[in-house]
Amino acid sequence: GVRADPGRPLCRKAKDLRKEHRLKKKQKRQQLSQPKALEKFINEYLPDSPLLHFEVRLVPVNDDDPQFRATYEQLAVLYACYQMAVRGDSPAECNESEAETPTDGPEVGYGSFHQQYWLDGHIVAVGVVDILPICVSSIYLYYHPDFASLSLGSYSALRSVAFTRHLQKQSPKLCYYYLGFYIHSCPKMRYKGQYQPSDLLCPETYVFVPIESCIPSLEQTHYARFNQEPDAGNEHGTLLGQLGGSVLILHGLDILPYAQKQKGSNDETEVEQYASLMGQVCAERILLYRA
Template structure:
């Protein structure tokens, strides 16, 4: 029997913001607002459905920013890995990396261009293109270099080695205090996952060497001579690779591993798509128009922003970019096209112009670190509701009465909400009404639809 998606509402809250303040500090006021719930276990399809509506997870804490009331509106951004082409900075990083792997030299050769050598790898890389150069000196895929480089896709499980790399990264790059970093926090943040593994069905006779057998949560390890120097924390979902976080060894800052990891995640999404197992996108988390440490994501093109009011993806172009830097949220289709775009002619140029330095993005590859669910300040559900949410008045008692609730713990039974009694029924129903408004009735399991009807919907639980 399949496992159901279990959700328990936290509600609407405010917290301090880590995006508009320097690394290692947070804003003094609770200016970031969001709605959240706990997803103790979720089907991969359910999670794919909600990230297509602007949600993200940090462990089992699942949240949706209030785009109209937060100091730093956070837009879901995704890259079409099928059409991705590295820009000049990406190519320079890749050339430098391949030069190191093939010669052992870390020196930057200013005259170096794209590596034109013909690999005689053990296994042919699918097609020809940038991904061929990316994997040229990778063990079991490309030709043998002077330096042994390999990648390994493993389940998202905490190990002493991965924790030590995480600790070193957080202290060096994000100025975290050593005493605040422990295995428990690392496991909760970047290893424990509520996603329920589901087999991936690939096209018959497709090349699946090195690809995952299941959708779920993974660590993509980058190894030099057997030592892990970087970890991409990712969720692999039916339509995408969802990038959660990237950790890298501070001793390897010269290699711009952030850019390399972005290309490797794009290659993984593309390979899964080519084998018939996914949609070929990389979801890069949230993009914030006025946050320099988040704008590096604009360098990956073609990218698309989710309009939170309509849940439709739109191209991230200079007009949209310029508008969002100077205005609060409004439906993307209503953004006036006559407004002058930035001087730069491409979104990548806009991102480059606002960066503090050319390699700032490698230090800031993971936005979820600032979305700490601890110590929230609970608030009343706002009116009008956040963009993309329904009005509470449209959620009827009859609609909620059929809500399925897991009663009695993990070994309990499914009952309808109307059959339960609560000490404060008014407050409970208000909480559930808010959950309906935030998620949408079509994502909440109700009675009368059988197992097939609730398979990828949320079953309510109470903590």
């Protein structure tokens, strides 16, 4: 025709097209390399129309709770199945705490809970957790052996981290996830150090130290002081009277110092021994349950 067709794209050099293609690939790689928020990572693997229905429920470990009562038989069967298949327990060993509502804590309250993992109406795994003033503590996880290939231990840890972040929005001081004891000489316990960032509690000063600094010492000996500051930890061994009643207890629906507990208590000796073993730092972070 007389002039170029306006509907067709402009002609471009092959060199420019290759350059643009390389730039787009580079930008795509950079996007993929960016770290994702944990919540986004979890939700990406939950399609809009799944073949199976999956959900996680948080249920108080409380005989008065209707959800706990309704699922107790399933929990007992699943626990026995897990203990015998994975832990090697006998049937006789698989025989069969309550949550409190704080005034300034998370909506679900403090105490022991079950994170129930449901798949198409059946409980396939249960994570036992404690919700404490500054952390969510994992106590135990058991699951149906048929789902062992899904790495439910790692998945439940990620869900618990996301759950901790959710609770922190309600109670800012609740900001840590506690995986329990780390035993460097036990291969089954070393996996806890794979989650980053990760800290170990110094057994003498009760100060958390990055695990990278602790590993060299644990390679040399089974016991080590991680915090190298010479004056740290002097408060360890302080008695109840010197603590000024700062031992925190879970009493009724409230968290309060032991000194404010009801008069007539006959457990002062026991609590004093507890305070002397815990030290002031831990006594102010952990709740001692008293009815």
